[in-house]
Amino acid sequence: MPPQHHVARHCRKNDLLWLGTTPIAVLESAFDPDGDGVSVTWLEFFGGDRHHQFAEARRHITFRITPKPSNRLAILNVDNVETAGSAASIVIVEDPIADPPANPAHALIKEPAALQSQLIRAAIAATVQASDIETY
């Protein structure tokens, strides 16, 4: 995946760190692997401007998840994530879901074994700033 691209990670309220009622960071546990890795959605797959990419990402994510009002999307830069996790060879790979409801932009942060490390997850979480947290 091109290093300048971005992926979106669905975050529940317990994946987030709240300054009052504003989420400004993500807990490292937001990157606990589930099965083959950490599910994310590749934004630039959808082309167009960022507004269009967000709209398409939301549409595809909400095929499978009904977000609560407190849920957010954490936007991560591919290069930042892979650099943060370089000690454990963390990579983001395309993993399109063809079965309905399809998500052709689905991707995975891998490898799940490396993501068992709290320190690796913390390094990845540290790449997400307040300005990288978007609403649904």
Place this chain on the structure above:
Amino acid sequence: MAHAYVPSGDMIRGSAEFFSRLVDAKLPETLRSPVYGSLTVLLENDGETVTPDLASFDAFLRFLRAHQDLPGPAVGVNANGKFVAAWQDQTLRYTLEFLSAGYVRWVRVEGRGSRKQVDGGLVFADALMLPERLPQNTPA
């Protein structure tokens, strides 16, 4: 950009105890206010709330009482119900997870890009050595 959330006001059972203990802690407003706001979110009854651990919250409040000059923390409750306090900017992220029996798990991520250093540990709260600088959390 980060957007504030407006909680519904529908709280989980037992939430009053958390707010009561926060009042009793008599923290300065710089600490009380962000914690109060985070509780209104984290204790909201929305069907996916993780019930927080009251002992973890007590430990968190003891820590804040002992360090009243700190910048306001960002607060989370993880899947185990433990409170996590965090201070983060572009170059430093410091988190504290308040565990049982007085222990705290700390994690520090510092630096930029490929020069980022990550370390952490498990210590008794009284033995915790904070970084020289903790970031001032800001909403955006």
